[in-house]
Amino acid sequence: MEKNNNAQGPTHLHHREGLGGGSAIASFLEARGVKPTSTRLLVYRALAEHHHPMSLRELDDALDTVDRSSIFRTLTLLLAHHLVHVIEGGAGTALYEVCEGHDHCSLSDQHAHFYCTSCQRTFCFHSLHVPQPEMPAGFTATAINYLVKGLCPDCAASPVK
Ligand SMILES: [Zn+2]
Ligand SMILES: [Zn+2]
Numbered sequence: 001m002e003k004n005n006n007a008q009g010p011t012h013l014h015h016r017e018g019l020g021g022g023s024a025i026a027s028f029l030e031a032r033g034v035k036p037t038s039t040r041l042l043v044y045r046a047l048a049e050h051h052h053p054m055s056l057r058e059l060d061d062a063l064d065t066v067d068r069s070s071i072f073r074t075l076t077l078l079l080a081h082h083l084v085h086v087i088e089g090g091a092g093t094a095l096y097e098v099c100e101g102h103d104h105c106s107l108s109d110q111h112a113h114f115y116c117t118s119c120q121r122t123f124c125f126h127s128l129h130v131p132q133p134e135m136p137a138g139f140t141a142t143a144i145n146y147l148v149k150g151l152c153p154d155c156a157a158s159p160v161k
């Protein structure tokens with residue numbers, strides 16, 4: 001009678017199957033020219049599994065076994081390979097998230113973010129692509145910070161005052 005849990009089916013896991021296993025991440029990093037050391041795997045996986053972009057402090061809190069300077073060096077490397085994006089959070093903190101481009105990074109993969117001025121959380125709006133501004137001749141855009149500020153549904157429903 002314990003075989004009941006088959007009925008539930010792991011459908012909710014399918015979304016992340018591509019990134020679920022360490023070996024999948026390892027081969028992904030390798031394909032993008034990054035040697036998959038254990039620290040890089042830990043940092044990348046933490047970012048990939050998190051629902052919000054993370055600050056260095058949040059990553060440091062999430063990864064007990066890696067010190068902050070190693071995390072920072074790893075982020076710098078992942079940024080250089082366009083595997084990770086940095087966004088300017090509403091509170092002036094740099095926030096990191098994985099690039100959602102499949103085989104390369106492009107502006108059209110980037111999405112908008114929302115910063116709640118009340119609870120100070122930053123949300124990803126994955127389905128809201130950033131507008132592509134037409135650049136003056138000679139300028140090449142490589143990243144766009146598109147941050148909307150306001151109140152999230154939780155805070156709008158229960159105003160502080
Ligand atoms: Zn990207
Ligand atoms: Zn809020």
Ligand SMILES: [Zn+2]
Binds near residue numbers: 097111112113123124
């Ligand atoms: Zn995001």
